Amino acid sequence: MTATTLVGLTPHSxxxxxxxxxxxxxxxDQLDADVNASWVRDEFVVAGPTLDEIIDFxxxxxxxxxIFSPWNKEGDPTQNKTTDDxxxxxxxxxxxxxxxxxxxxxxxxxxxxxxxxxxxxKAGRLALWRGCAPDDALWWLDAAVAVSTxxxxxxxxxxxxxxxxxxxxxxxxxxELIRLFIDGRQSKHxxxxxxxxxxxxxxxxxxxxxxxxxxxxxxxTPNSAPQGSAPSATxxxxxxxxxxxxxxxxxxxxxxTGSAQQQxxxxxxxxxxxxxxxxxxxxxxxxxxxxxxMWDHGVRWPELRRTIAEGRLSWNGRQxxxxxxxxxxxxxxxxxxxxxxxxxxxxxxxNGLSFVATPSGRIKVRPVQGVADLASIDRxxxxxxxxxxxxxxxxxxxxxxxxxxxxxDDSAPAFQELLLAIVDLERSAxxxxxxxxxxxxxxxxxxxxxxxxxxxxxxxxxxxxAECRLAFALASLRDAHDADMxxxxxxxxxxxLTGTRSNPQWPIREAHRDHAALAARRAGTDALVEVLRRRxxxxxxxxxxxxxxxxxxxxxxxxxxxLDDVLALLDGGADAERAIRVxxxxxxxxxxxTGPPSAAPAPPTPMSTDRPRAGSQAARPVTPDAWFAAVRxxxxxxxxxxxxxxxxxxxxxxxxxxxxxxxxxxxxxxxALRRRGLTSLRRAHTPDADPTALAVALLVRLNGSDRAxxxxxIADPVDAAGPAPKLxxxxxxxxxxxx
Numbered sequence: 001m002t003a004t005t006l007v008g009l010t011p012h013s014x015x016x017x018x019x020x021x022x023x024x025x026x027x028x029d030q031l032d033a034d035v036n037a038s039w040v041r042d043e044f045v046v047a048g049p050t051l052d053e054i055i056d057f058x059x060x061x062x063x064x065x066x067i068f069s070p071w072n073k074e075g076d077p078t079q080n081k082t083t084d085d086x087x088x089x090x091x092x093x094x095x096x097x098x099x100x101x102x103x104x105x106x107x108x109x110x111x112x113x114x115x116x117x118x119x120x121x122k123a124g125r126l127a128l129w130r131g132c133a134p135d136d137a138l139w140w141l142d143a144a145v146a147v148s149t150x151x152x153x154x155x156x157x158x159x160x161x162x163x164x165x166x167x168x169x170x171x172x173x174x175x176e177l178i179r180l181f182i183d184g185r186q187s188k189h190x191x192x193x194x195x196x197x198x199x200x201x202x203x204x205x206x207x208x209x210x211x212x213x214x215x216x217x218x219x220x221t222p223n224s225a226p227q228g229s230a231p232s233a234t235x236x237x238x239x240x241x242x243x244x245x246x247x248x249x250x251x252x253x254x255x256x257t258g259s260a261q262q263q264x265x266x267x268x269x270x271x272x273x274x275x276x277x278x279x280x281x282x283x284x285x286x287x288x289x290x291x292x293x294m295w296d297h298g299v300r301w302p303e304l305r306r307t308i309a310e311g312r313l314s315w316n317g318r319q320x321x322x323x324x325x326x327x328x329x330x331x332x333x334x335x336x337x338x339x340x341x342x343x344x345x346x347x348x349x350x351n352g353l354s355f356v357a358t359p360s361g362r363i364k365v366r367p368v369q370g371v372a373d374l375a376s377i378d379r380x381x382x383x384x385x386x387x388x389x390x391x392x393x394x395x396x397x398x399x400x401x402x403x404x405x406x407x408x409d410d411s412a413p414a415f416q417e418l419l420l421a422i423v424d425l426e427r428s429a430x431x432x433x434x435x436x437x438x439x440x441x442x443x444x445x446x447x448x449x450x451x452x453x454x455x456x457x458x459x460x461x462x463x464x465x466a467e468c469r470l471a472f473a474l475a476s477l478r479d480a481h482d483a484d485m486x487x488x489x490x491x492x493x494x495x496x497l498t499g500t501r502s503n504p505q506w507p508i509r510e511a512h513r514d515h516a517a518l519a520a521r522r523a524g525t526d527a528l529v530e531v532l533r534r535r536x537x538x539x540x541x542x543x544x545x546x547x548x549x550x551x552x553x554x555x556x557x558x559x560x561x562x563l564d565d566v567l568a569l570l571d572g573g574a575d576a577e578r579a580i581r582v583x584x585x586x587x588x589x590x591x592x593x594t595g596p597p598s599a600a601p602a603p604p605t606p607m608s609t610d611r612p613r614a615g616s617q618a619a620r621p622v623t624p625d626a627w628f629a630a631v632r633x634x635x636x637x638x639x640x641x642x643x644x645x646x647x648x649x650x651x652x653x654x655x656x657x658x659x660x661x662x663x664x665x666x667x668x669x670x671x672a673l674r675r676r677g678l679t680s681l682r683r684a685h686t687p688d689a690d691p692t693a694l695a696v697a698l699l700v701r702l703n704g705s706d707r708a709x710x711x712x713x714i715a716d717p718v719d720a721a722g723p724a725p726k727l728x729x730x731x732x733x734x735x736x737x738x739x
Contacts, residue, residue, distance in 0.1 A: 001036075001047040001048050002047070002048065002049070002050050003045055003046070003047050004045065004046045004047075004049070004050055004051050004054070005040070005043050005044070005045050006020070006023075006043065006044045006045070006046060006051075006198045006199070007043050007199060007200045008196070008197050008198045008199050008200035008201075009023070009043070009044035009198065010042050010043060010044070011039070011042060011292060011294065011343040011359075012042070012359065013214070013215050013216075013357070013359065014213075014214045014215070014290070014292075014345045014357035014359075015211050015214040015215040015238055015242045016215075017245070017292050017343060017345075018214065018241070018242045018243075018245030018246055019197075019237075019238055019241035019242050019244075019245055020037070020039075020044040020245070021244075021245035021248045021249075021304075022240075022241040022242060022243065022244030022245030022246070022247075022248065023044075023046075023054075023241050023244070023245075024037045024046070024248075024301055024304070025244055025245065025247070025248045025301060025305075026058075026062060026065075026241075026244050027046070027048075027049065027054065027057070028300065028301030028302075029301070030057070030061070030062065030063060031049060031053075031054075031057045031061075032048050032049055033300075033301075034048060034300065035047065035048035035049060035300070035301070036048065036298035036299055036300045037298065037299065038295055038296055038297055038298045038299065039294045039295060039296055039340075040296065045298075047298050051195075051198065051199070054198070055191055055194050055195055055198070058194055058237075059190050059191050059194060061097070062097060063096075063097040063098070063099070063100055064097065064098070064100075064101070064173075064177055064240065064244075065100070065136065065139050065140065065243075065244060065247055066100050066101045066103075066104040066136050066137050066139075066140060067140045067162075067169065067170045067173050067174075067243055067247075068101075068104050068105065068108070068137060068140065068170060069140070069144065069161065069162040069163070069168065069169070069170045070108055070112065070125070070129065071122050071125040071126050071129065071145075071161060071162075072122075072161060072162055072163050072168060072170075074163060074166065074168035074171060075162060075163070075168050075170045075171065076112075078112055080168075080171075082171060083168070083170070083171050083174075086171060086174035086175060086178060087101075087105060087174065089178055089182055090174060090177060090178065090182070091105060093181070093182050095181060095182075097181065100134075100136045103134050103136065104133070104134055104136060104137040107132055107133060107134050107137070108129065108132070108133075110132075111128060111129065111132060116128070122152070122161070123152040126141075126145055126152050126161070127152070129141070138250075139247040139250060140162070140170075140247055141250075142247075142250030143155070143157075143158060143246050143247045143249060143250040144158045144161050144162040144169075145161050145162075146267065155267035155270060155288075156267070156270060156287040156288030156290075156347050157246060157249065157267070157270065157288075157290060157347070158246065159355075164212050164213060164354055164355065165354055167210075167212050167354075169212075169243065172209070172210075172212075172239065173239060173240065173243050175209070176209065176236040176239045176240055177240065179207065179236050180193075180236050180237070180240065186207075189203075189204040190236075190237075192204045193235050193236055193237050194237050196235065197235045197237045197238060203235075206233040206234055206235055207233070207234060207235075207236055208231055208232050208233065208234075209232060209234045209236070209239065210232040210234060211234055211238060211239055211242060212354065213347065213354060213355045213356045213357050214242055214357055215234070215238065215242075215357075216350075216356035216357065216358070248304075248305065248308060249267070249268050249269070249308055250268075267311070268308050268309065268310075268311035269290060269291040269292065269293060269308070269311050269313065269342075270288050270289070270290055270291075270311075271288065271289050271291065271313070271320055271321060271322050271323050271325065271326045272288065272289070272321055272322045272323070273286030273287070273288055273289045273322070273323060273346055273347070273348070274289075274322050274323040274324050274397075274400045274404075286346055286347060286348050286349075287347040287348070287349075287355050288347050289323045289326075289344060289345065289346050289347065289360070290344075290345045290347065290357070291313065291323075291326050291342040291343075291344055291363075292342060292343040292344075292345065293307060293308070293335075293336070293339045293342060294339065294340055294341045294342065294343055294362075295338055295339055295340055296340040296341075297338075297340075299338060303338065307336045307338060307339065310336065312334070312335055312336050313325070313326045313329045313330070313334060313335055314329055314334035314335070315328050315329040315332065315334055315375070316375040316378060320334070323344070323346075323400075323404065324400050324403045324404060326342075327363055327403065327404040327407040327408075328371050328374055328375075328403065328407060330342060330363050330364075330365050330407060331363075331366065331367065331368035331371040331406075331407035332367065332368075332371050332372050333365070333367055335365055339365055340364070340365055341362055341363060341364045341365055342362070342363050342365070343359065343362055344359070344360040344361055344362070344363065345357045345358065345359055345360060346358045346360045361408075363404075363407060363408055364408070368406065368407055368410045369410065369456075369460060370406070370410070370415065370456065370457060370460045371406065371407060373451070373452055373453065373456065373457070374403065376446055376449075376451040376452070377422065377442075377451055377452075379446075380439075380440075380442055380443075380446075380451075381396075381399065381422075381425070383438065383439045383440070384396070384425050384426065384429045384438075384439040384442075385425070386438050386439070387428070387429040387432070387434065387435035387438040387439050388432065388434050388435065388438070389428065389431070389432060389435065391428040391431065392425070392428045392429055392435065394428075395421070395424045395425040395427075395428040395429075396425055398421050398424065398425075399418075399421040399422060399424075399425050401421075402414070402417050402418040402421040403418065405417070405418070406418050410460070411463075412460065412461050412462055412463035412464075412468070413463060415457070415460045415461045416461050416463070416468075416582055416585055418585075419452075419461065419584075419585030419586065419588050419589075420581065420582075420584065420585040422442060422585070422588055423442075423495060423584045423585055423587075423588065426439075426441055426442050426495065427495070427496070430506050436506045436508075440504075441495070441497050441499075441504040441505065441506060442504070442588055443502070443503070443504060444491075444501065444502075444588060444589065444590050445502055445590070450589075450590035451588075451590075452588055452589050452590065453589075453590055454589045454590045457589050458472075458589075461585070461586065461589075465574075466562075466564075466565040466568050466569070466573070466574040466579075467574055467575055467578045467579040467582060468579075468582060469561065469562060469565050470561055470565050470566070470569065470574065470579040470583075470696060470700065471579045471580070471581075471582035471583035471585075471586050472559055472583070472586050473558060473559045473560065473561035473700045473701065474490055474494065474528075474579065474580065474583040474586075474696065474699070474700060475490060475491050475494065475583045475584075475586035475587045475589070476490070476491075476557070476558040476559040476586075477489075477490035477491075477555040477557070477558035477699065477700070477701065478490065478491070478501070478555060478556070478557050478558060479555055479556045479557070480556040480557065485535055485538050485539065485553075486531075486534045486535060486538050487531045487534065487535060489501050490531070490555070490558070490583075490587070490699075491586075491587035492504055492587070493527060493528075493531050494527060494528070494580060494583050494584045494587055495584055495587055496518075496527065519534075526691070526692055527580070528580060528692060528695040528696055528699060529657070529658050529691050529692060529695045530658075531695070531699065532553060532654060532657065532695045532698060532699055533654030533655065533657070533658050534654070535553040535654075536553050536650075536651055536653050536654040536657075537651045537654055539552055539553050539651075552634075552635060552636055553635050553698075553699075554635050554636045554699070554701065555699070555701060558700070558701045559701070560701050560702060560703040560706075561700035561701060561702060562706070563624065563702055563706035563709055563710075564622060566696075566697045566700065566702070567622045567624060567625075567628075568622075569693045569696060569697055570625070570628060570687065570689050570693055570694065570697055576690060576692045576693035576696050577692065579696060580692070580696065623709075623712075623713055624709060624710055624713040625684075625685070625687055625713070626681075626682040626683065626684040626685070626713055626714050627662070627666040627669075627684035627685060627686060627687050628687060628689075628697065629709075629710040629711070629713035629714045630666060630669040630670050630673060630681070630684055630714050631653075631665055631666060631669045631698065632697070632698060632702075632710055633669070633673065633707070633710050633711065633714075634669045634672055634673070635698050635699075636707075650668055652664075653665050653668070657691060657694060657695070657698075658691060660691060662686045662687065662689075663686050666684040666686060667684075669684075670684055670714075673714070678711075678714070681714050681715070682713070682714050682715060684714070
């Protein structure tokens, strides 16, 4: 077979895509049933007829599919003189290519002469005409209208039943058919126009006509010229073949759906638009979004027609209803296997006038790990976006953009941004009383199963940075008993929530107002400073009541942070605010799987904190600052380095750390360690550290080898008379689980 590349037919505009499909359809129907076609580097390739054969067929023998809309006022020849004049010229032509038009109008004449026709509304006329129309007329009828026994719906690609405002599509096409085949002064250019259109080469001058929303660049829209609006300029063949392509996407959904709204969304590859405008802008009004299937291997028309008729974009066990659903369906292999990608076109209103089809990018069909899990958040997102307020609407649009983004960019930053978009929507929904009544906080478990499973998502969100490792160490912090200390779960604290991990609650409902959680919520990125202050205060109070039940501000369970990452945070080499921000997203994962309260260690994870093996080219460990080492050793949780019979930290440290008054804290810490028998201690110099970074560094958990480095950092090498500091190594070193 001869392969002919038609470089003029590209998917850069909706008319270019539809023209390619229309050409394919009429060639298979009228020229060569075995012709096949494909898209190669965004150019339409036809295998079968040569370019000269295609041009000769279209100019000499092509029979246009009848486009006749008598249900519209502008398309009814008895109500519009221009429509009547155009039809008469087509029907009076002796050219046999218009025989199908003659059969269509002849079938309609008896209907319009009956009294019933004049007494029917638009839906009634459509139903009556469908029962009498010849088969050739059904191509246009199915494309323009979805008719059921009780209602009629109009697929967005063809406006309100074959017209877009006052632009009647049938009349537009009839004028171009007259120009191409009947008007002798212009029809002599038909071959030249066609050759120029298919090959993207210069040809006869374009005509002052318009494809409307299908090709906004040629429609003479506002600001299309320095003087304002440029004149419309279109190739007549673009109009003829675009409508042939539109009829290839005829709706066959009346038997598959119920309401008119379902019929509207059930048109092949048409989904409800998602308002994806910038966070600071109003989203454009959208009529729908068309996902045009692309295929990179040769197919015959019956195969493509079957794919179009099925219109399969399946997400979460149902047909995709929105562009977000469609993107996730494509990334979850919820589309026909023969499709290689989809070209997106949004039908949006511009300048407060008519709709235009705007190209919105390409999505390749490929499996993306983690996308299938996103079905578990749909119900919560649906409820959260119902909360009132402009902030909620902006957050929902941002989340929609992120959901689409991860289907094309499966990098760790993209998945992190997705988690943060969920956090932002949660925070926006919970900012008002009505929002809290409408939506609940995001729960990591749904029906007893993780929504976003930690074990599956760790590799997706890990970008290898120190901030990422610190974020996960933060998000996984939790106590063994929720009631003993404030903020028993850091995953809730960084999101400003109260309750338990399995049942998070808004902190500002009157019935259970949680002042601590509310303070953390209002603190924003400084929430960890508030967490550390309140835990210091609470641990001192617990000791005063029952010295045997000493609790320290540290957490019982959680992933171990690397000491080198912590030191980088204090030195400015890592960003504390970014670590906390990312931790808010990681808090949505099922982080309770890290460090379960069990003596059995879990297998290592991709975000492991194992040290480099001996002989590896590893950087020399940084020596911790003596001030930080002393204070950090006093804030251990179940990382037992000494007996729990005397407090090490004081409640006053919280205020001091919060206000930056660090001298007294260091002095107290060294004194407390000396009371433990550690006498050979180095003098501590007060560091210049950001309070937020310091709070992160003092709260995350460290493993046994890092705690030994802290002890070594406070030992004074000059004073050899005193005993060397020792660490109680009787504990089990795994996620802070003590025997």
